[in-house]
Amino acid sequence: xxxxxxxxxxxxxxxxxxxxxxxxxxxxxxxxxxxxxxxxxxxxxxxxxxxxxxxxxxxxxxxxxxxxxxxxxxxxxxxxxxxxxxxxxxxxxxxxxxxxxxxxxxxxxxxxxxxxxxxxxxxxxxxxxxxxxxxxxxxxxxxxxxxxxxxxx
Amino acid sequence: xxxxxxxxxxxxxxxxxxxxxxxxxxxxxxxxxxxxxxxxxxxxxxxxxxxxxxxxxxxxxxxxxxxxxxxxxxxxxxxxxxxxxxxxxxxxxxxxxxxxxxxxxxxxxxxxxxxxxxxxxxxxxxxxxxxxxxxxxxxxxxxxxxxxxxxxxxxxxxxxxxxxxxxxxxxxxxxxxxxxxxxxxxxxxxxxxxxxxxxxxxxxxxxxxxxxxxxxxxxxxxxxxxxxxxxxxxxxxxxxxxxxxxxxxxxxxxxxxxxxxxxxxxxxxxxxxxxxxxxxxxxxxxxxxxxxxxxxxxxxxxxxxxxxxxxxxxxxxxxxxxxxxxxxxxxxxxxxxxxxxxxxxxxxxxxxxxxxxxxxxxxxxxxxxxxxxxxxxxxxxxxxxxxxxxxxxxxxxxxxxxxxxxxxxxxxxxxxxxxxxxxxxxxxxxxxxxxxxxxxxxxxxxxxxxxxxxxxxxxxxxxxxxxxxxxxxxxxxxxxxxxxxxxxxxxxxxxxxxxxxxxxxxxxxxxxxxxxxxxxxxxxxxxxxxxxxxxxxxxxxxxxxxxxxxxxxxxxxxxxxxxxxxxxxxxxxxxxxxxxxxxxxxxxxxxxxxxxxxxxxxxxxxxxxxxxxxxxxxxxxxxxxxxxxxxxxxxxxxxxxxxxxxxxxxxxxxxxxxxxxxxxxxxxxxxxxxxxxxxxxxxxxxxxxxxxxxxxxxxxxxxxxxxxxxxxxxxxxxxxxxxxxxxx
Numbered sequence: 001x002x003x004x005x006x007x008x009x010x011x012x013x014x015x016x017x018x019x020x021x022x023x024x025x026x027x028x029x030x031x032x033x034x035x036x037x038x039x040x041x042x043x044x045x046x047x048x049x050x051x052x053x054x055x056x057x058x059x060x061x062x063x064x065x066x067x068x069x070x071x072x073x074x075x076x077x078x079x080x081x082x083x084x085x086x087x088x089x090x091x092x093x094x095x096x097x098x099x100x101x102x103x104x105x106x107x108x109x110x111x112x113x114x115x116x117x118x119x120x121x122x123x124x125x126x127x128x129x130x131x132x133x134x135x136x137x138x139x140x141x142x143x144x145x146x147x148x149x150x151x152x153x
Numbered sequence: 154x155x156x157x158x159x160x161x162x163x164x165x166x167x168x169x170x171x172x173x174x175x176x177x178x179x180x181x182x183x184x185x186x187x188x189x190x191x192x193x194x195x196x197x198x199x200x201x202x203x204x205x206x207x208x209x210x211x212x213x214x215x216x217x218x219x220x221x222x223x224x225x226x227x228x229x230x231x232x233x234x235x236x237x238x239x240x241x242x243x244x245x246x247x248x249x250x251x252x253x254x255x256x257x258x259x260x261x262x263x264x265x266x267x268x269x270x271x272x273x274x275x276x277x278x279x280x281x282x283x284x285x286x287x288x289x290x291x292x293x294x295x296x297x298x299x300x301x302x303x304x305x306x307x308x309x310x311x312x313x314x315x316x317x318x319x320x321x322x323x324x325x326x327x328x329x330x331x332x333x334x335x336x337x338x339x340x341x342x343x344x345x346x347x348x349x350x351x352x353x354x355x356x357x358x359x360x361x362x363x364x365x366x367x368x369x370x371x372x373x374x375x376x377x378x379x380x381x382x383x384x385x386x387x388x389x390x391x392x393x394x395x396x397x398x399x400x401x402x403x404x405x406x407x408x409x410x411x412x413x414x415x416x417x418x419x420x421x422x423x424x425x426x427x428x429x430x431x432x433x434x435x436x437x438x439x440x441x442x443x444x445x446x447x448x449x450x451x452x453x454x455x456x457x458x459x460x461x462x463x464x465x466x467x468x469x470x471x472x473x474x475x476x477x478x479x480x481x482x483x484x485x486x487x488x489x490x491x492x493x494x495x496x497x498x499x500x501x502x503x504x505x506x507x508x509x510x511x512x513x514x515x516x517x518x519x520x521x522x523x524x525x526x527x528x529x530x531x532x533x534x535x536x537x538x539x540x541x542x543x544x545x546x547x548x549x550x551x552x553x554x555x556x557x558x559x560x561x562x563x564x565x566x567x568x569x570x571x572x573x574x575x576x577x578x579x580x581x582x583x584x585x586x587x588x589x590x591x592x593x594x595x596x597x598x599x600x601x602x603x604x605x606x607x608x609x610x611x612x613x614x615x616x617x618x619x620x621x622x623x624x625x626x627x628x629x630x631x632x633x634x635x636x637x638x639x640x641x642x643x644x645x646x647x648x649x650x651x652x653x654x655x656x657x658x659x660x661x662x663x664x665x666x667x668x669x670x671x672x673x674x675x676x677x678x679x680x681x682x683x684x685x686x687x688x689x690x691x692x693x694x695x696x697x698x699x700x701x702x703x704x705x706x707x708x709x710x711x712x713x714x715x716x717x718x719x720x721x722x723x724x725x726x727x728x729x730x731x732x733x734x735x736x737x738x739x740x741x742x743x744x745x746x747x748x749x750x751x752x753x754x755x756x757x758x759x760x761x762x763x764x765x766x767x768x769x770x771x772x773x774x775x776x777x778x779x780x781x782x783x784x785x786x787x788x789x790x791x792x793x794x795x796x797x798x799x800x801x802x803x804x805x806x807x808x809x810x811x812x813x814x815x816x817x818x819x820x821x822x823x824x825x826x827x828x829x830x831x832x833x834x835x836x837x838x839x840x841x842x843x844x845x846x847x848x849x850x851x852x853x854x855x856x857x858x859x860x861x862x863x864x865x866x867x868x869x870x871x872x873x874x875x876x877x878x879x880x881x
Contacts, residue, residue: 018272034191035184039342039392040424044811047342075184084182092178095777098785099644100181101342101392107182123581129819133811135342135393136644137781138788139819 005067007031008077017064024048024059026067027074035075035104039133046132049105050074056112058131075104078111087111090149091142098136106132110146119150160635161648161666168657169839172777175649176666177642188390189362190346194417197348198227200403200410201274201420203264203281204429205256208292208464208499208804209303210285212254212263219280220266225273227414229281230265234409237378241401243368243504247304248465250376250405256285257303257464258501259805260429267410267418290499290804294461295438297496303464310462310495311470313477315549315733318488324444324452328524332441332517333870335798336461337434337789339506340816343392345402345430346421349411356383357408362391364398365678366639370671376405377412384408388669394643395789396505397431399680400467428809432467432504433799435460435495437476437513443521449529449539453488454481454521454549460495460503460513467504469495474613475510477733478550482518483560483606483743484540489549491733499804505680507789508849511607516793516871519603519854523861533602533858534568537561542606551734554741556842557832559769563745564604566767566828572600573763573824576751584751584758586820595755598762601858604745605850608738609843610683610722617683617739618721620674621691623655623699625714632707634659634699637667640676640688645845646778647684651692653774658696659703674719682742682843685774690838691720723836740834744768744847746787746855749823752863757875759795761821761856767828771842780827783848787825790852792817795860798872 003014003026014030024041027050028034037047041060048059051073059072078085087110090096097103106129113120113128120128125146134142167173180186217229232239232251239253240246252263264281268274291300297308347361356379363369366386374384391398403420410418422430439458445451458476462469477493508515526536541560547553576596577583583591611617622637634655642648652664669676676688698716703709726735749762766783773779789797796815800807808814833840853871861868864878 018270020272028191029193032193033184034187034193037188037342037392038190038344038421038423040811042424042810042812044424045342075182079183084179088179088182091182092174095172095781097175097178097181098646098781099341099343099391099393100177100186101188101644103181104184123579126819127581127587131818133342133816133818135340135395135789135816136785138784138786138817138825139822140784140825141777141781142819 001065003064003068006071007033008073019065021064022060023062023064023067026064027059033074033076037101037104039101046109047102047105049108051108056109075108078107085111086152087114087149090145094141094145094148096137096141096145102132102134106142110149114150114153118153160668166656166662167653169653169774172775173649173653175646176652177648186390188343188392189360190344190421192348192360192389192419194348194350197417197419198267198269198414199271199274200407200418201266201271201278202262202406203278205252205259205261205263207256207285207287208259208290209288210256211288212252212256213284213286215264216282220277223273223277223280225269226266226277227416228267228410229277230409230413234413235376238375241372241376242466243400243468244470245466257499265406265410267414292498292500292804294459294496294498297498303497303499308497310466310497311473313473313493313728313733314731315477315489315491317549317551320490322453322488325447326445326528327442328521328528329442330521330524330869332439332520334437334513334516335872336436337506337793337797338428338799338814339395339397341393341395341397344422344424344427347389347403347407348417348419349407350417351411351415357411358385359404359408360387360389361404362389362398364394364641364643364680366641366669366671367675369401369404372401373405373408377408386671388641391641391643394679395507396509396680399505399678400432402430424811425809428806432502434506435462435472435503435513439513439517441517441521443525445525449531449536451484451486451540454486455490456480458493458514461498461500462495463498463500463502465502467502469504472510474728475608476514478548478737479511479606479608480514481549482515483542483558483604485542485546491549500801501799501806507786508846511605511850512853515605515850516854520869523858534564537564537604550728550737552736552738556834556836557769558741558743559830559832560604560743563743563767563769564602567745567747567765570747570765570826573749584753584760585756590756590758591753596751596753597863598749598751599859599863601748601855601862603851603854603858604743605847607742607846607850609740609742610681610686612725612737614725614727616721617677617687618719619677619688619691620717620719621688621695622673622717623692623695625661625699625703627709628663631663632661633663634661635665635667636692637673638676638688639669639671639673640684641669641679643679645782646775647688649778650685650689650774654689654692655696658693659700682845685841686837686843687722691718693838694718694720740837740842742842742847744851746851748855748859750856750859750863752860752878754864754878757878759860761791761823763823764791764852765826766848767830768847769830769832769842770844771834771837772831772840773829774839774841776829779829779844782844783827784825786845786848787852788817788822790849791856793871794853794856795873
């Protein structure tokens, strides 16, 4: 099938999409946007988090066809040209990035949190990020990054 | 075409001892860093692997007829299509690339499919008809040696005995125990993946996530029947490793499909397949007896331990040696009897995971130290300090510890940290959290301590070295450097460290990290907490050669200075096969933890309230990265303490998913305050001491000690499950 979808502000079209494909597969393998990650592909790790019409979702749990005529914003769509979003900048500065495989999902999730709650408490940050697994950092520096980004927005 | 991470050049500056940003950091936060599963090539096809559903079975027949009829299928391959040696392995070549007439674990690869879409490959795979004669699996590590032999030499992979001092001395106070450690998974987030691209001359390029490019290359070339120079590897982006990428997974498979079809082949495991596709941490059963005098001074330690290697040897021999040589922990003991056994079973193959044998022993000997403290009426810290190793202490192997061993100091540092406030009234900070299972009723608090020891770098006489190349030329009127190695960046930050070393050694700010590949010599494995030590040493040595040629010049015109060198750490010795004596290790690392927990004793739920650590790192080349390693290692120890286990039944994995195999989330992790000591090791570059593994060893026993202190339960097995706490 053919899917028409707005991705990061651009109208995109994917052809020959198999009905069983996920939005994640379409983004990664058909639209050249592999930033959203494939750590579990079962909705447990959050590494594929993208905005679907401004709501964060696990792209692995959304069928590609469900994105028809909707708007998707991925981690590749957060920076403004060369200048990083404050959340992205804070992740690098705070040492929240090691292997980085969880990072795109966490960056999108934290971006959404700070849009909704500009100055979140630690329990609020933990709750918002509870669906995003990280195996490298133990999360301390991810919390530092979110606090840093909040202080700058 | 997306094939490999770009050269990494960052505008930031900073030599050793500072914390510059990672050169790959911006790419990673933008989603533009190319991991192995992100690779793409025109005309590529997808590979899939048919795996055994049985832990132990004879293969009676394999029929590919129907699979080959599926439209979109390019190839279906079995062992008969492996042109070279169909066996590989890190220490023993005992593992088939594709099974021949027997499968020895659930998930063992049998056949490969190459197709135009991953779904096509899966559908074709299901049409491969395999007839099995199912056999009774060997699953008990304690009796495996006397059970059905699974390999020609029997089921004993390695026995490491250690005998030191008197073997029959007696003591005033004796404590004994039997301990179990469950099978932990590395659970790196980036799945096994890679892209194999065939060349017209019959050679192949593989873009891959791994921990050791050269040993992968050698094993792949042997299986493909190609000279080593016809198999070229380039490191792709690696989404974590933790030991799980030391063994081959899809490397040979993707290359086989690529050479047969003439097309680029991408293989990406999903999470379920990943659980079958890599080795795990050895589960273990450990028997210990500690004898002490009435002052708490250890008189003897005797232990017998079993480590379940599963179906194939992988790195079991080295894991067993670690468990044995580090088996009494960071304590002085004159009389030691150790027997460590690594065995074959039909459980999933086990090999390297962060801590590598020291984790299993650490849980047991630290639990014994707590038991000893209780028997003597001493505090857990006092009994440890009473026996703490120092510089000059002698290991059970007879090796003298010849650099800092601040065991007592580390314990006192965590002991002296302020304790967290009492049990919270906010349900988000109670066991069970927003599940709203308690408002504080039934919740008890406990505090626990542990300390651990880990060997750094490769041991037992292994020629452990790395190769580095540093090139300097003029760029835009100033000196610029490029550094090239085959040492794998897996997330730990080696790329940053190499830039820092070059800046410090040459005073050149602009440093590019070239892609890691096999066009340069061996970089050794990214394991054993060794890369900053060994590859860092190689980069430092290459810089010294460049510096000689620079001779103080800041303008070298059109000249290019390009120096490559190998660097190796001091030699080690093998262990005596009867007494286990020998200077087997290069360096020892130490960390101590204090854990505070709240336990809901009605429901068996645990919340770790704080997990503080003190560790000696010799010299913190990058303090931010060092703390990140310690926090990450502590988190994996927390996972083993209270949630992480691959559960098997009759050799079958019961929980191959992130739904059922739990790793800590941000809600499970407490604040972690880290104290870093920098007591330089005079034998190591810059005095550094490997950082990655020590915190994973002491974290687990400290948390379990805290749960024990809260509940009064014995808790001799990790992970601790709710039913262990409620008795139901």
